[in-house]
Amino acid sequence: MLKIPGYEDGPLVHGSAYLDDPLFWPVHLGSSLRGEDAQRAAFGADWDAAMELYRVLSSEREWPVFSVPLSSGHTIHVVYRNIEGDRGVDYLIHHPAWSAAETLAVDDGHFMGPGMAWPELLSAARQPATEGVDNPDARLLLLFPTLGDARLPDDAAVTLTTALAALTLIEEPADVASMLLENQGQWAPARWRLANGVRVNDGGHSYRNPSNAFALPGGRLREISNALDSRPTTVRQTSGCSSQLGKLGLLAGGGRADGDGEALGPGGPASCSPVFPVVPRTIWHASGTGGRLDSPDTALVTTALDTVSYGAYEHACWRAAKATLAESAGNSRRTMARFCVVMT
Template sequence: MRENRGMVMARHWYSSVPVVDGLPLLGEPGFWAAHLVDLYEGEPPEAFGVDAGDAGAMLDRLQDKSAWPMFTVPLEGGFSIVVHYNSGEEYTTTDYFLVSPGGADVVLASPDEDRIGPGLCWPELVAILRAPDGADGVTDPHARLLLLLPALGDSRVPEEAVGAVVEALIANGAPDECEALARQLLAGHPMWGAQPWSFDTDERSWICDSELSHRQSPLGDHLPPAERAALADCLNPGTVTGA
């Protein structure tokens, strides 16, 4: 089993690179086709209701080495999921961090050479679609769903998930006939695919049965009880049981 790096200060070096706020990009043509490009191999960008040229131009912007987009998805308790585009010398990856109010980070997913993922199961993703009242960042439920889809990898995604993704796609310009695209987007990132998860009722945390995932152990299993509970609750607000 690979070592679980757990809670790490993995984003500190971003302070020395050209990070920019990605929020204004969400409404621009081609964004979702570009952001989700790794998940829909074989489908044309037009499946999102956009021109292939717009999708290509947006992909160039997301991979710009001089401006790395960052998106903040606010959660309960002052936590957030931060999505960073990381454009190195050789390639661009999209890194997903669960960030605590104190600034410590959990690496949820990263399709770099280490292949860290999946970082979320479907019950967690659907539980955090609603942003906390008054929060800043990515607050629209449809945008939150689509933005976090690459970190998902769940072999027990329910049928209603397809409808949720279809609704999010249509709300962002896709044609009504996009069910096939939605199913493909839910199949998991090609780096890790769909994996089995189970809910540990004692730890109040979802556990992923994959050697590539940092979610093999309960979230914050090394933290004091109060901090561990807060960390678990931010991905499962108001719930203590799983399917």
């Protein structure tokens, strides 16, 4: 049985088999398809078949779950909560370091949201994945019901139309896309802003509005904001870092380390600018200047810096890396530092 930490209400099962059914998508988007015109445009002559599919999806015996992994290590779980008299769809986000999943949005009669701004929806949809739901169009439509954004870009309808055309049999996907964007979620479209680098909104029913008494804690808000808006970037290293990298056994030029052939990052000329990709601070929590890491697959050097300049960051990062290697003498460097994490 599928398990989501902190969410043990029902018989969770993988729902990926439903994603190949073109009717699944208008059913899933149903709360934003209001009125006869919208339903006619989305379902056409397939209304009866769509209702039968809905009955299967809402069976109390199985609660379908669709998992959308993010590059940060977080996963968004879309859960069909099939409790008699209290059916709905819960949008949860979880990280392996958390004891329990957090709720982003709830799509039911007692709705909570929005959970995402448009840029975040687009980012989450386009992040690469090797497991769970990996199709960008499917990810976009799965997460669309969490959207509530009063400032949509001009090309939002085109993006949504493309996804609908790829995955459904809707005859006029552009018309349905426009209707969906006009009726985002069950809440009023919110205004989003960046507050100290954290994306928050003014929605009265949103867990991501820090003014609400039920809002997520500040640390979670920051972590979720970073995870949903995962944009690759790089840190430029200072002159002289080549020698420090050499002392650590980390070679900048070919993107290799310790002669074991393990890639450090993009190859290139033997310089330090740029070398390491910046990954979100929320992948690993800091535990002092440098910490010992046990995972051979995702070993990272962490620092306890919250806000630092690049120059200060670089020196602290190298000190942490050297300290980590020194403390782990006898362990294979394959299990040790491969990236420096900038704390944003």
